[in-house]
Amino acid sequence: MQHVHWFRCIGSQLSRRPFACVPVPSCTPFSIQSRFAHLFRTSWNDRRPATLLSPVPPRPKDYARRSRRVAQSIRQQLAFGNMSSALDITNAAIIADPATPKTTADVFTSVKIEFTLSSRLPLHAMAHGFLRAGKPFAAAEYIHARMMDGHKVKLGTLNALIGALCAVGVTPSADEQPSVFGPSRYARDIQQLEARHPGLTPGTRAAVQVLRCARKTKNHRDNRMYRRLIDACLLQGEIVVAALLFALLVRDWQLRRALTTAKRHDAAPRGDAVVDGEPLTPGHIQAARSLRLDDWSLHIPKPTSCMLQSILQHVSFPGMERNGAYRGAVKDPTWNQIYQMKTAMYHLAGLLHYRQLELDQMSTLISCLAHVPREPKVWVTEVVNGQKQSDEVYHFVHQVLMNFSQRLPVKFNQLSPNTPSMIVPPNIRTYNTLLDYILKHRMDLEAASRLLTHMRQPRHKPIYPDMTTYNIILRRASLLRRNDVVHRLLQQLREAGPKDPALLLMLDSYPRLDKDSRPDNPWKNRGESLPDHSFGSAIEKLGTRDLKLFKLEDVKEALAQLVADKYTLSGFITHLGSTGQSERVIELLYMLFPELQKQPSGDQLRYRPVRQRLRDAATRGARMGPYFFSTVIAVLRRCGKTGLAERVWFLGQVSEEASWMPDHAINGGSTPWTLDISAYTAMLQCYTREAKSGLSVASRNKNFVVGWGFFNWLQGTNLDGDFHARRQRQRAETAQRSVSGREIGQMLIASMRARAHLVWRVFTQARAGLDSEQPHMPRPDARFYNVLLDMFDRIPRMARRRNRSSRSRWQKNYDRALQRRNLGTWTPPPRDPFLLEIAQEMAKDGFSLPISLRRGLLDVRIPVANVQRLERGQPYRFPVQRHDARWLAHSLPIAKRKGLPISTSYGTGHNARKEKQRAWNSRFVAPQREPRTPDPAEGQRKESFA
Structure with missing residues (x-):
């Protein structure tokens, strides 16, 4: 005979009316055990067991009392470890809730409650019980099912669930294994996520599915939920999922703003699709309203720049820089990682294309998009207006950047379905990044000049160029061989009367020009015609003269307040070296570092005086950074000044070590840095040229090679001082350049390894006092x-x-x-x-x-x-x-990445060899005066350089 236990009703104390529950067999697996019958009271009036009566509609306060009592029963069942009994009571409360839809078919219970109540509190008590018991997958499956039934889940519960799911490891334990009984929508979605994104852990896949369900069922979401999930995806290497989550949030926020403005004001007329964005289609508006995006009572987080920065920090394309220092501590990405990053950049570039980002700081995003490599090729297929459209990521990204740079807004846009653009007027950093992109990748001076004009005139609140803007124009115009633009820029700075002493020193060392010089056509000496390519059209534009480019007469007051920095000095020195003004480079370098004037050669020098002279110079050199020393050594190498390059090299080494010292009196307040591999390469090129010359220097009264070779007896010294450095000198009666160059080159390579160990030792000793990443050790490349x-x-x-x-x-x-x-x-x-x-x-x-x-x-x-x-x-x-x-037989292949990919070719005629020799000799001759435009009355005579 089957024993039947009659349980008293759960809410007998909550109502003054008698009611009853249905009998529950003892063998039911999800039934409440008899030992917990003391939780259920008898009838309120006569203490007799409750009878089967029809419940009376309770008052509103009874809903809260009954829900709290049922939730307390669930917590007590969970405290005793009866997960099945607690789940049974929760399902009974869900069935008793009149708000539960009748289509709910996956709620099974062995207890029936004969009164109505709100099931929200019992549902949350059961969800938190799953989390406390260490079963986040069961909680995710249960909450997913309840949200699909139409129940609303609190924001704190969703945050706790997503946090617990993201904390699950790659291989969850037996208690954390997801348990899905039978086929369900949740199980199918999880399988699709696993197939598309295998890098995600089971917990992160479940968290993504819970967030998707919360968005579909119109539940609250907040910023912390998206941040935690994006960080988990980035930690697991799925940058595409993180970019899609951010893009989805940006799209929801744009639709909310556009539809809300349309309610309050009349819809704005259709504008320019490029500036104001593509108008929203009726399908988009209907889908947004079905998700309650136009209802501000539904909490949706606003996308912030912190979310975007967290994604961009994990983008490491080759050649990218962070905070002015090369990313040496980051390993080179693999082809698969570049494929994933390019796909993520495609989705982020789509936000600029459809003008959905409401951020004034977008310089980091534009810089990452500009560094997208050409290889490997990645194609992304999307559905646009009901049709599939495939785009190659590399060309799509650069097309978006060019269109965005030329169609910037001048004021804040009033959103509407017809003008849904969220782009705000950019700041000065965004302008500078776009200017560098146009000059580097597009080689278009006219587009750069239009962008510079857009900063001042069309904007309601004009922005004036800063020193970074002039540094970009100075460097890029010099690489594009447009010296007339550099002359015009420096002339405008001189006329403005700057107050900075370093900037005045630079301008005084540059020759004055009465008239603008004509641009030099890079293709004039080549016999063939321009290629039928975008590069050919860019070269043709570079050869035309336009006096309206970069006219800045209206910002003279702002120009007078500019202060030169280390990048200004580096760019100016590079320009002087590329135009053959080596004497001016040496004069400027002696003014910056007077300690370099005395040449350390012969028996007159000792290491102690040299160390005393360079101690103050090392502090100033630490503020300059590695880019300054790499630039100066490269310029001196082109000028043939090997001895001065050695002294600058030694100064760079002691400055590098000084930057790692914790004392601010030594490091000058600079961040730790290391010399780049380009500095080692330039110094080796100096010794290579000396070794290939094959000459011998007979030094009868000297122990060293005259003029250079300073590094061969200072290769073991450091900033702390080496008092036995004199013993390390190499004494020889005569020194051949070929032998000395090879020997010093070997010492230089050995010192590169020694410097790496030294910097690492200093870094480990000062790790507690330094807030920085691992030091960038010089890594050899193909040029080296x-x-x-x-x-x-x-x-x-x-x-x-x-x-x-x-x-x-x-x-x-x-x-x-x-x-x-x-x-x-x-x-x-x-x-x-x-x-x-x-x-x-x-x-x-x-x-x-x-x-x-x-x-x-x-x-x-x-x-x-x-x-x-x-x-x-x-x-x-x-x-x-x-x-x-x-392909080369004796060297490694190297691709040109700076300047113009046009060699100095003079054809194959009879005088080609003489022209090449004349051009080579003129590189090391400083012009005494600039060429002037010939007067027609003087005939066709040309004035040559002195």
């Missing part, structure tokens, strides 16, 4: 190895080699050598041991030795590391190079 190969693969008085010979010829010679080695008839030639060390270092960094040098190392096995080398991308307007055109 090419200089090494050029230095150590040559012998004195050897003939010049043909670098661009046939690939098949070199491959045949290499195959013959392999056959002879396999047959045992091959004798290895004598090799340089340092060249073998270079080959091993190249293999560690993923570079293979050029084919002309492999024959000498056939008897040595050098395994090349499986390192994926990702080089910095070229500007957008640069022509795409063919793979065959980048």
Whole structure:
């Protein structure tokens, strides 16, 4: 006989009317056990068991009392560990709730409550019980089902659920395993997320599904919920999901603002689709209203710049910079990671394309979009107006940036369904980033001038250019070979009368010009015609003269308040070096660092006086940063000043070490930095040129090479002082340049490794007092190895080699050598041991030795590391190079990324060699006066440089 236990009703104390419950079999798995029968009271009037009566509609206060009592019963069941009994009571409360839709079919219970109550409090008590018991997946499945039934979940419960799901590891424990009974919408959505985004953990996938359900069922969401979920996706490497979540939030906020403004005011007329955004279609408006986006009682978070910055911090394309320092501590991304980042950048670029971002600070986003590499190619397919549309990410991003830079708003837009643009007038940092993009990638001076004019005239609140704006124009115009723009800019700065002493020093060292010089056409010396490409049209524009470019007469008061910084000095020195004014570079450098005037050579110098003179200079050099020293050494290398480059190099080393000192009196208040690999490359190029010259210097009364070679006895010194440095000098009666250059090059490479260990030791000692990332250690690149190969693969008085010979010829010679080695008839030639060390270092960094040098190392096995080398991308307007055109026999292929990809070619005629020699000699001759425009009355005579 089946025993039936009659339980007294749960809410007998909450109502003065008797009511009853249905009998529950004891064998039901989800029934309330008899030992908890004391929780249920008898009837209110005569203490007898409740009878089966029809409930009377309670008063509103009874709803709260009954809900609290049922919630208390659920908590007590959970306290005793009866999860099934608590779930049974919760389901009974949901069925007894009159607000529960009749279509609810997945709620099963063995208890029936014969009175009505609100099930919101019992539902939340059950959800928090799941979380306290360590079952976030069960809580997610239960809340998902209840939200699909139309129940509203509190914001705190959703936050607690998403936080618990994001905290679940990659492999959840047995208690945390998701349990889905039978097929359901929740299970199908989870499987789709797992198939599309396998990098997400099970907890993050469940959290994404809960957030999607909350948006669909019109539940409250807040900023913390999105931030936590975006951070979890970024931590797990799914940047695409994080970008989609942010884009979805931005889209919801735009629709809310547009529809709310349409309610309050009359709809604005249709405007420019590029400036005011594409008008909202009736389908968009209907879908937004179905989600209650126009109802401000529904809480929807506003997208903030912190969310966008957290996503962009995980974007690390090759060549990107952060806070002015190269990202050396970040590992190079793989091809799969670049694919994911490019897809994420496509969705973020779509926010600019549809003008949905309401942020005044977008410089970081524009910079990340400008660094999107060309390879690998990524295609994204979307549905636009009911039709599928596929876009290549690289071209789409650059097209969006160009359109955005030329159609900026001048005031805050009044949103409406016809003008839904959320773009606000940008700030000065956004203007500077767009200006750098136009000059670097588009090579369009007219578009840059229009952008500079937009800052002042059309805007209701004009913004005046700052020093960063002039630094960008100075550097980019010099790289584009438009010296007339640089002259005009410096002339306007001189006429404004700046008050900064450093800026006055720069302007006084530059020659005055009465008239604007004409631009030099970069293509004038080439015999062929311009290519039928966007690059050809850009070159044609660069050769035209326009006196209206960068006219800034209306901002003279703002120009007078400008203060030159280290980037201004670096750009000015680079311009002087590129125009052949090496003497002015040296004069300016001596004014900045008078300690460099005395040349450390001969027996008259000791290390102690040198250290005393350079101590103050090291503090000033620490404020300059690594970019200044890399620029100065590169300019001095082009000018042929090896001795001065050595002194600047030593100053850069002691300044680098001073920047890592915790004492502000030594580091000058600068952030820690390290010299970049470009500084090492430029210094090695100086020694390579000296080694290739093949001359000998007979120093009868000197112990060192006269003029340079200062580094060979200071290579073991540091800022703290090395009192035994004199013993490390190399004494020789005569020193050949070829031998000295090679030896000092070896010391330089050894010092690069020693400096890395030294900087790391200083960093670990001062880790507690420094709030910075790991130091950027110099990492060799293709240019660095090419200089090494050029230095150590040559012998004195050897003939010049043909670098661009046939690939098949070199491959045949290499195959013959392999056959002879396999047959045992091959004798290895004598090799340089340092060249073998270079080959091993190249293999560690993923570079293979050029084919002309492999024959000498056939008897040595050098395994090349499986390192994926990702080089910095070229500007957008640069022509795409063919793979065959980048093949070289004696060096590694290098792509040009700065300036113009046009070599100094003078054709193949009879005087081509003389023209090349004349151009090479003129690079190291400083002009005494600038060329003037010839007068027609004087004939066709041209005035030459003195």
